[in-house]
Amino acid sequence: MAKAIMINARDNTATLLGEAQAGERVSVVRESGEVVQEITARQSISVGHKIALGEIREGERVFKYGETIGVTTRTIQKGEHVHVHNVVSAVFPGRPIPSRQGTS
Amino acid sequence: MSQEEKMQFWGYERPDGTVGVRNYLAIVGAGNTAHHMAVQIAREVKGAVPLLLDEALLRLKEDRDRARRTVVGLGHNPNLAAVLLVGFGGGHMDPIDLAQEIVGTKKPIEVATVLDSKGFSPAIEKGLSAARHLMGKISRMQRQPVSIGHLTLGVKCGGSAGNSGLLGNVVVGRAVDTLLANGGSTIFSETPEVIGAEHLLAKRAVNDQVAQRVREVVERMEIRIRQAGEDIRGSQPTDGNLKGGLTTLEEKSLGALAKTGTGPLAGVLEYAERPSGRGLFFMDGPAGPINIMVGEAAAGAQIFTYSLGGGLYSAFRNLPGWGIGGFPVGPTISVVSNASNPRDEEEQRFFDIHCQGVLDNRESIDQVASRFLQELLEVASGKLSKAEIALPHYWVPLESYHTGPIL
Numbered sequence A: 001m002a003k004a005i006m007i008n009a010r011d012n013t014a015t016l017l018g019e020a021q022a023g024e025r026v027s028v029v030r031e032s033g034e035v036v037q038e039i040t041a042r043q044s045i046s047v048g049h050k051i052a053l054g055e056i057r058e059g060e061r062v063f064k065y066g067e068t069i070g071v072t073t074r075t076i077q078k079g080e081h082v083h084v085h086n087v088v089s090a091v092f093p094g095r096p097i098p099s100r101q102g103t104s
Numbered sequence B: 001m002s003q004e005e006k007m008q009f010w011g012y013e014r015p016d017g018t019v020g021v022r023n024y025l026a027i028v029g030a031g032n033t034a035h036h037m038a039v040q041i042a043r044e045v046k047g048a049v050p051l052l053l054d055e056a057l058l059r060l061k062e063d064r065d066r067a068r069r070t071v072v073g074l075g076h077n078p079n080l081a082a083v084l085l086v087g088f089g090g091g092h093m094d095p096i097d098l099a100q101e102i103v104g105t106k107k108p109i110e111v112a113t114v115l116d117s118k119g120f121s122p123a124i125e126k127g128l129s130a131a132r133h134l135m136g137k138i139s140r141m142q143r144q145p146v147s148i149g150h151l152t153l154g155v156k157c158g159g160s161a162g163n164s165g166l167l168g169n170v171v172v173g174r175a176v177d178t179l180l181a182n183g184g185s186t187i188f189s190e191t192p193e194v195i196g197a198e199h200l201l202a203k204r205a206v207n208d209q210v211a212q213r214v215r216e217v218v219e220r221m222e223i224r225i226r227q228a229g230e231d232i233r234g235s236q237p238t239d240g241n242l243k244g245g246l247t248t249l250e251e252k253s254l255g256a257l258a259k260t261g262t263g264p265l266a267g268v269l270e271y272a273e274r275p276s277g278r279g280l281f282f283m284d285g286p287a288g289p290i291n292i293m294v295g296e297a298a299a300g301a302q303i304f305t306y307s308l309g310g311g312l313y314s315a316f317r318n319l320p321g322w323g324i325g326g327f328p329v330g331p332t333i334s335v336v337s338n339a340s341n342p343r344d345e346e347e348q349r350f351f352d353i354h355c356q357g358v359l360d361n362r363e364s365i366d367q368v369a370s371r372f373l374q375e376l377l378e379v380a381s382g383k384l385s386k387a388e389i390a391l392p393h394y395w396v397p398l399e400s401y402h403t404g405p406i407l
Helices: B032-044 B061-076 B095-105 B120-138 B164-181 B198-202 B208-227 B239-243 B249-260 B289-298 B345-349 B365-380 B386-390
Strands: A002-005 A013-016 A025-029 A035-040 A050-052 A061-064 A067-072 B008-013 B024-030 B048-053 B080-087 B109-113 B144-147 B152-158 B185-188 B265-269 B280-283 B303-308 B332-336
Touching: A013 A025, A013 A061, A067 B249, B008 B365, B024 B032, B024 B061, B024 B120, B032 B048, B032 B080, B032 B120, B048 B061, B061 B080, B061 B095, B061 B289, B080 B095, B080 B120, B095 B109, B109 B120, B152 B164, B152 B249, B152 B289, B164 B185, B164 B249, B164 B303, B164 B332, B164 B365, B185 B249, B198 B208, B198 B249, B208 B265, B280 B289, B289 B303, B303 B365, B332 B365, B332 B386
Parallel strands: A002 A025, B024 B048, B024 B080, B080 B109, B152 B185, B152 B303, B185 B280, B265 B280, B303 B332
Antiparallel strands: A002 A013, A013 A050, A025 A035, A061 A067, B008 B144
16 A cells, blocks of 8 residues: 655645555655545555545645645546646646656 | 653763764864865874865855855864864955854864964974874763753755655654753754745744744745746646655645644754744755755754655665765754665665554654654764764865856
């Protein structure tokens, strides 16, 4: 089973600590290691990417670290991959498109 | 062990009330001639550390002032038990003038200049004799148990990608919270990283003035970049960040800020400016790890942490001069979020705290955080960090921070 971490109680996303396949159960843990939820991944989601912990409606804020990290551009279902295809920055709404490898 | 004993470390109490975690004799030189002098002297005296700084001679006033503040600030750093200032003599980095500005620390200070000794070789002879005398004096000093509240931690993260910033930075942030709760301080920097996310930092300010200073410092750097004909606002997150799962600039910045814990921002510092109180401080500065650590050390940080992420070879994460290796003013504790990919066994040689156990279901973040705090206290008490052991010398000029043109 894949594992995802929910940093703050206010968060509506968790971050994958290992890759999850479509349909795979994901165990959501807090920093203490306590399991708080189990959800099914709707798509395959890579390490470091986010999964929705519940439905997030269009235009609603996305939370990680207990803070807003962006706004949804459409309704996101529970267990869905949360990334640039359904979230934009609240500061720079122009969406960046990945094109090449980089690190920093 | 009581809670109070747990929050202590063994440090060197200095006459000005500060506490060192190392007991160095620094041979401090600003400018090329001074670098040669400092290295020649340090080579002959066991344990002496050369600090080679930029004199910013052919630069405008703002850069010259900053360079001077850096040397004076480093001279105050409590890890330096004694200081020998060397150089040609005269000018805006006159070793005698600089010594006057450090003398308030009441630490042993000596000066050797070409001008006063009437030649390079006699100046080296004078410096050598002074260095031997100082080393004899400081080698007798003993560590005493002191509160963790005397620590100022300098933090920096790098190679952020995916969940990496999430693990290592959260672990560091936890120790920062403990440090602040016990009266300690933490300094972080890297202004370019805050561009576009200044509202997130300003939100944590203790008052409106501090929030305003955050916006001013960020705007100032942005204006400078725009005057050079470039616009970096909106250039983050990078393609690599996006691939790694970071969706927005806010998310990236919050991940970087996680290493500063959850406490309020007590103040904003100019580069190499020593804070007047205790708490969490943001210091204006560039993105390079060494540049940042030099500024943090000049502001008083005795111990440093570098939290690394990304799936790079450990060799790339540890090149001397690139990051942590052998920083001469204080120990660096290296935290790495995930094991190298492909696996590189060498990384055991460089990293003090590994977070891979969280990814492998062997540990919780809480457990890694307690290991980190324990390591912080042990390294502060004299245990050598991996970087200190693996890369013992950093005998190259220390990069600081310049913002104006070279004349």
